[in-house]
């Protein structure tokens with residue numbers, strides 16, 4: 413028995429007038445998801461606290477059963493997802509070339525995702541990397557397009573605030589040490605050096621010949637580097653030790669590769685085509701044919717979240733219908749073996765209308781397999797699932813739900829090993845009458 417854990421990223425949403433007061437998922441025609449819901453137990457789920465808006469990485473980290481205090485920061489995870497070699501002391505920060513306007517020394521983020529060709533980006537990056545100041549070395553490593561990772565090497569820590577406000581029209585933010593880390597010289601130095609570096613970047617980029625040429629052609633300059641989500645190695649218990657499950661992730665996107673590698677999954681990187689439905693079907697088929705090798709398989713599609721970020725509920729509805737078609741392609745495989753536990757849910761809600769990036773509503777959740785209580789829900793969406801038999805599931809409960817569904821949950825409180833792991837059997841030490849303790 414194994415669990416296929418399907419994340420339709422950012423699936424949850426809000427109700428919109430243009431959809432007759434429904435969410436995109438409610439409004440979408442989803443015959444295959446609905447058929448699955450009718451043989452499943454259904455409910456609602458939030459990865460942390462109901463109402464809290466989550467990033468994908470924080471939501472996934474919670475769903476995989478980890479405490480937020482152990483989270484290493486997205487910059488670190490994207491770096492290892494991209495295969496950037498890091499020492500445990502290195503700080504990795506997400507960084508992006510943007511267009512910012514300047515008035516009285518204050519910068520305003522005008523365009524967070526400006527377009528530029530590869531040669532232009534390479535020349536601009538070449539002018540701002542490497543950098544050295546106060547014994548700290550900074551290197552900017554491109555990952556894709558205008559995005560990359562800033563690696564800081566030296567006596568610094570990751571507890572540095574973001575300079576990217578994320579929302580266009582907002583002022584850029586001064587990097588500062590976290591309040592609780594103000595007594596830590598590594599945080600103070602890291603923030604100060606990053607601030608100096610970003611000022612230097614502005615001077616270099618604002619006057620760069622590439623930007624001069626772009627402006628002469630009526631294009632916006634890429635005149636500033638902005639940073640957010642600093643990260644650094646952290647020690648955690650690997651997933652297989654923590655939950656007793658050997659895990660695989662089938663996903664696209666550096667953050668999922670990095671996060672899943674960090675927690676100890678094997679990772680099968682896949683590419684996104686122009687057909688998210690076909691992509692999802694292929695990932696499900698791979699997952700269902702990988703059982704036996706793995707106990708827990710994370711199948712991920714970013715498509716609903718990407719569609720929601722277009723801020724067009726109709727586009728999200730269209731993409732959901734496309735994903736449903738992919739579920740339909742894999743339907744027979746999904747339902748062929750009732751010994752598998754199949755979970756379909758989302759990591760968070762992504763509203764397909766302004767102004768929030770992600771929002772705090774819970775997401776629909778379904779699970780089916782041998783023994784899972786079935787209910788009367790026959791539509792998979794944010795409203796019908798709320799009337800399901802599984803009730804409300806919190807992220808911290810999820811791995812217990814999975815272990816229980818796989819008949820791997822230990823009677824709580826029994827100590828068959830010194831660490832008191834939640835699954836059975838633990839890594840027990842056999843009693844041997846020939847050994848004197």
Ligand SMILES: [Zn+2]
Pocket residue numbers: 421422467468469717759760
């Ligand atoms: Zn997400």
